[in-house]
Amino acid sequence: MQIGIIGSGAMGSGIAQIAATASHATLIFDNNPGALHRSAEKTAAGLEVQVQKGKLSKDEAERILGNITYVSNLSACSNCELIIEAIVEDLDIKKTVFRELEMIVSKTCIIATNTSSISITSIAAACETPDRVIGIHFFNPAVIMPLVEIIPAIQTNEETLKKSCEIIASWGKTIVKAKDTPGFIVNRVARPYYGEAFKIMEEGLADMATIDWALKEKGGFKMGPFELTDFIGHDVNYAVTESVWSAFYFDARFRPSISQKRLVEANFLGRKSGKGFYDYAEGSIKPEPLKNETLAVEIFERVLVMLINEAADAIYMKIASPKDLETAMTKGVNYPKGLLAWANELGIEKTVSILDGLFNKYHDMRYRVCPLLRVMVEKKTQFKFV
Numbered sequence: 001m002q003i004g005i006i007g008s009g010a011m012g013s014g015i016a017q018i019a020a021t022a023s024h025a026t027l028i029f030d031n032n033p034g035a036l037h038r039s040a041e042k043t044a045a046g047l048e049v050q051v052q053k054g055k056l057s058k059d060e061a062e063r064i065l066g067n068i069t070y071v072s073n074l075s076a077c078s079n080c081e082l083i084i085e086a087i088v089e090d091l092d093i094k095k096t097v098f099r100e101l102e103m104i105v106s107k108t109c110i111i112a113t114n115t116s117s118i119s120i121t122s123i124a125a126a127c128e129t130p131d132r133v134i135g136i137h138f139f140n141p142a143v144i145m146p147l148v149e150i151i152p153a154i155q156t157n158e159e160t161l162k163k164s165c166e167i168i169a170s171w172g173k174t175i176v177k178a179k180d181t182p183g184f185i186v187n188r189v190a191r192p193y194y195g196e197a198f199k200i201m202e203e204g205l206a207d208m209a210t211i212d213w214a215l216k217e218k219g220g221f222k223m224g225p226f227e228l229t230d231f232i233g234h235d236v237n238y239a240v241t242e243s244v245w246s247a248f249y250f251d252a253r254f255r256p257s258i259s260q261k262r263l264v265e266a267n268f269l270g271r272k273s274g275k276g277f278y279d280y281a282e283g284s285i286k287p288e289p290l291k292n293e294t295l296a297v298e299i300f301e302r303v304l305v306m307l308i309n310e311a312a313d314a315i316y317m318k319i320a321s322p323k324d325l326e327t328a329m330t331k332g333v334n335y336p337k338g339l340l341a342w343a344n345e346l347g348i349e350k351t352v353s354i355l356d357g358l359f360n361k362y363h364d365m366r367y368r369v370c371p372l373l374r375v376m377v378e379k380k381t382q383f384k385f386v
């Protein structure tokens with residue numbers, strides 16, 4: 001089966017490599033010849049590193065590269081049975097490309113988008129056959145991250161969904177299904193990890209080093225929220241938060257942080273620019289956390305209950321199944337535990353009590369408790385997710 005990838009940037013290049021590794025004849029198109037050239041060089045160099053490390057044989061690397069063809073004409077994709085678009089995050093440009101694709105490919109070709117933040121339904125609406133359009137959302141770096149969210153638009157037919165799931169699972173990826181709503185699963189449910197941490201810092205309850213330490217020490221997270229957003233890049237992380245917030249009609253739960261906005265304005269984008277919340281200049285000294293156990297537990301539980309509330313809301317609103325939600329958060333953002341398992345462990349009653357305490361303190365709707373959690377307290381039930 002021929003696979004077409006549109007856009008040879010970070011995501012397109014990775015997805016093309018995955019498809020080629022799975023033995024598909026893979027075509028990758030970009031309207032910028034320089035980008036195509038860079039993609040070819042980067043993929044070859046990445047595979048060479050694997051060969052040098054002994055993780056891949058030379059023959060295998062050559063086989064993968066041999067399966068990828070870099071094309072400068074969209075019409076070369078006419079025989080593809082699955083096309084995954086990974087171009088710039090702009091609805092109008094994506095719509096134009098989808099319309100062009102429809103004129104080239106067969107009626108049965110699945111046309112997917114890797115968008116992080118645009119509604120799949122709105123992209124599908126540009127097409128004459130919207131029922132073959134679907135979201136197939138890889139995580140960065142696509143070659144390494146195991147999770148792929150599959151998001152049917154409201155127009156998508158069962159056959160497209162089934163076939164997409166089969167193909168992506170056959171590439172060795174872990175798939176989860178999500179409803180076409182802002183942020184899908186991971187980019188929605190993970191928001192409080194950043195937002196609540198930033199708010200705790202802005203209120204002066206603790207400094208960033210202490211918050212990072214508390215979440216690693218008490219929660220087992222691999223990176224604290226300040227370290228992690230410095231790593232992701234504040235331009236990228238802030239853009240996702242702002243897009244989820246506005247797409248949810250400015251719901252207070254997703255309200256962005258002014259401190260982070262200022263970093264973006266100052267071009268303090270994190271590690272990639274040498275400065276973010278922390279300073280990465282040579283010789284700079286990382287601030288020390290205040291290792292206070294009581295404070296650490298307070299910080300950790302406040303962030304955790306906000307994450308649990310968001311996870312519960314995603315279940316309540318039928319965004320994903322409980323099982324897929326657990327998989328998404330452990331494989332998409334490497335959380336040490338699924339949030340529903342964590343809720344059971346912390347206790348649903350305690351979760352609700354902490355959230356109610358925050359609501360009473362702030363009178364801010366961001367702390368409103370998900371109705372599902374209230375019902376669970378009444379009925380004394382726990383989450384089931386197997």
Ligand SMILES: NC(=O)c1ccc[n+]([C@@H]2O[C@H](COP(=O)([O-])OP(=O)(O)OC[C@H]3O[C@@H](n4cnc5c(N)ncnc54)[C@H](O)[C@@H]3O)[C@@H](O)[C@H]2O)c1
Pocket residue numbers: 006007008009010011012029030031032035085086087088089090093097114115116117137138139140
């Ligand atoms: N980077 C991430 O972390 C990430 C993660 C998941 C999903 N995504 C999504 O994947 C998509 C691509 O992101 P990226 O980070 O790879 O972007 P990128 O900027 O690295 O690459 C985009 C590529 O698309 C090309 N392009 C732009 N317009 C085009 C057109 N009309 N026709 C053909 N090619 C065109 C550009 O030349 C560029 O090479 C976006 O929709 C983004 O939201 C990104």
